[in-house]
Amino acid sequence: MCVRISGARPAEGLNALTRAGIAWWGCSAVDDFTMKVYINQKDLRAAGAAAARSQCALEALRERGVPAAGRRLRRRTALLCSAAVCFALLAASTLFVWDIEVTGCESVSEGEILRALADCGVESGSFWPAWDADAVKNHVILAVPELSWVGVSVAGSRAEVRVRERTEPPETASDGAPGSVAARATGIIERMEVFEGRPVAAVGDAVAEGETLVSGEMTSETGPTRYVRASAMVTARTFVELTAAAPLEYTALAQRDTHTRWALIFCGRRFNFFAGSSQTPPGCGKITTEYPLAVEGVFSLPVTLVRERVTEYALSPAREDDDALAEELKAELLARLGHRLGEDGEALGVNFSVSESGGLLYVTLRAECRENIAEFAPAQ
Numbered sequence: 001m002c003v004r005i006s007g008a009r010p011a012e013g014l015n016a017l018t019r020a021g022i023a024w025w026g027c028s029a030v031d032d033f034t035m036k037v038y039i040n041q042k043d044l045r046a047a048g049a050a051a052a053r054s055q056c057a058l059e060a061l062r063e064r065g066v067p068a069a070g071r072r073l074r075r076r077t078a079l080l081c082s083a084a085v086c087f088a089l090l091a092a093s094t095l096f097v098w099d100i101e102v103t104g105c106e107s108v109s110e111g112e113i114l115r116a117l118a119d120c121g122v123e124s125g126s127f128w129p130a131w132d133a134d135a136v137k138n139h140v141i142l143a144v145p146e147l148s149w150v151g152v153s154v155a156g157s158r159a160e161v162r163v164r165e166r167t168e169p170p171e172t173a174s175d176g177a178p179g180s181v182a183a184r185a186t187g188i189i190e191r192m193e194v195f196e197g198r199p200v201a202a203v204g205d206a207v208a209e210g211e212t213l214v215s216g217e218m219t220s221e222t223g224p225t226r227y228v229r230a231s232a233m234v235t236a237r238t239f240v241e242l243t244a245a246a247p248l249e250y251t252a253l254a255q256r257d258t259h260t261r262w263a264l265i266f267c268g269r270r271f272n273f274f275a276g277s278s279q280t281p282p283g284c285g286k287i288t289t290e291y292p293l294a295v296e297g298v299f300s301l302p303v304t305l306v307r308e309r310v311t312e313y314a315l316s317p318a319r320e321d322d323d324a325l326a327e328e329l330k331a332e333l334l335a336r337l338g339h340r341l342g343e344d345g346e347a348l349g350v351n352f353s354v355s356e357s358g359g360l361l362y363v364t365l366r367a368e369c370r371e372n373i374a375e376f377a378p379a380q
Contacts (some may be wrong), residue, residue, distance in 0.1 A: 001041050002026075007056030010035045016054040022047050036061070090301075097128045097159045098302045099294070104163040108146045113163060116143035122161075124268060125302065128154050157300035177378060178227035181214035183207045184375035187236030197230030207236070207373075216379060227379060234374040237348070242336055242365045244329040249359060252318035253285075255311055263306040265290075270306075278308075285311045322361065326354050329363035337367060345371030 005013040010033060017024050017039070024047075026038040039047050044060060051058040100117070102110045117123065120139040122131060137150045140163075149164040181197065186209045189201060197214040201207055216230040261274040272278055280286045287309045294300035330352055337347060350367045 001044065002036060002038050002061040003044070003047065004030070004034060004036055004059045004061055005051055005056050006034045006059070007051075007054070008033065009054075010056055012054040013051040013056035013058065016050040016056070017047055020046060020050040022050065093301055094156050095127060095129060097122075097126055097154065097157055098124055099158045099292070099300045100124060100161060101158065102161045102163065104165070106165060108144060108163070108165060112144060113140065113147075113161065116140045117161065119143065122152070122159070128159065157294070177229055178216045179229055179376055179378040180212050180216045181230045181232045181234070181374050182377040183209055183211050183213055183234070183236070183373045185209055185236070185238050185240075185371070185373045187238035187371075187373055189213075189234060189236045190370065191233075191235040193233045195231040195233075196228055197232065199232070201234075212377070213374060230376070232374050233372055235370060236373045238369050238371055238373065240337060240340070240365070240367045240369055242333050242367075243362060244332050244336075245360045245362045246320075246325055246329060247359060248320050248322070248325070248356065248361050250318055250320065251315050253313040254316055256314050257312040259310055261308050261310065263308070265302075265304040265306060267302045280310065281312075283313055283315070285313060287311075320361075322356075325361055326363055329361070330365070333363060333365040337365060337369075341369060341371050345369055 007013060014024065014027065014035070014037065017037075022039060022043045024037045024039045026036075028036050030036060048058045100114065100122070102113050105113060114123075117136070117140060120136050122136055131152070133152060136152055140150045141147050146166055147163050148166040151162040153160050153162075186207065188206050189203050192199060192201070192203055192213075194214055197216050198218055199214050201211070201213045207213065213234050214230040214232045216228050218226040218228055220226070261272075263270055263272045263274075263278065265271075270278070289307045289309075291305040291307070292300065293303040293305075333352075334350075337350075341347065346369065348368045348370060350365060353364045353366070355362045355364075
């Protein structure tokens with residue numbers, strides 16, 4: 001604590017403190033007859049007596065530390081009661097769920113899972129110790145047949161619902177189902193490897209899309225006709241033509257004005273701090289940022305501060321850069337070609353042509369390729 005020593009010779013007061021074995025520090029002179037010094041709270045009475053023996057007066061100015069703060073707070077009953085009520089409410093709020101997060105859903109919508117949870121009492125504001133975990137899991141799985149497993153965990157006021165979707169076994173064709181091998185693209189055969197079946201085309205033949213290359217019908221002069229599942233790898237030189245188009249003109253947005261507005265969400269109800277509707281005005285864009293009153297993994301309260309930044313735009317016609325747009329379309333066509341050829345195919349030569357018609361930019365890809373055109377065709 002800080003004390004003030006005043007007298008004709010305040011330095012004698014410091015000497016008296018030292019002789020009495022009282023620790024002091026932080027000494028500073030106020031004037032010729034007054035000094036400030038810091039001592040421990042427990043030495044206040046002994047320091048006053050020692051200073052008096054040296055014809056000096058010692059006066060306490062301010063206290064520091066936990067004991068001093070406790071004594072000051074004891075006189076503020078309303079503040080202590082308010083803090084106690086806040087801590088009690090915070091502790092009680094952890095028994096209620098205010099935020100529900102669903103993870104693991106892909107084909108099933110999160111809203112569908114939340115509706116199924118709400119039907120069995122799992123919703124924002126619910127008392128989570130009353131939940132029956134097994135009943136919740138069984139109800140959600142029955143309500144959403146696409147799910148195979150549901151897990152619910154609670155941390156503070158936040159519930160995490162983990163789901164796993166049911167995986168349907170893929171449809172597989174029987175290895176013994178008879179059929180033939182047909183061409184999936186038009187081309188000139190360069191190489192044939194027949195693993196099963198009777199070839200009806202040869203190297204050097206030009207075949208059309210859908211034409212049979214290897215038949216699954218096996219005839220015999222000494223026995224009945226057999227039907228097998230034909231299998232082959234047929235490498236052919238093909239000619240591919242792909243086209244992509246994009247508009248040259250578009251509507252550009254020019255920012256005109258920006259303003260910020262605030263709102264508060266309490267227990268699911270929204271209170272706007274601005275006049276008018278919360279909907280986005282025509283010709284404007286809105287960026288919404290939410291600040292929940294929560295500490296992740298500790299607690300979450302049903303209070304969220306919302307900031308909306310609304311930007312007004314002016315619409316004006318604009319035109320794309322022809323060269324840049326053409327390059328984008330070329331990249332798209334090359335990606336489509338690579339997907340078609342797969343890992344085994346290759347492009348021997350690629351050419352592009354660019355044209356403009358009706359406000360659209362057309363890019364055409366013409367490529368000579370080498371690829372496997374064999375495709376299984378089930379017997380009719």
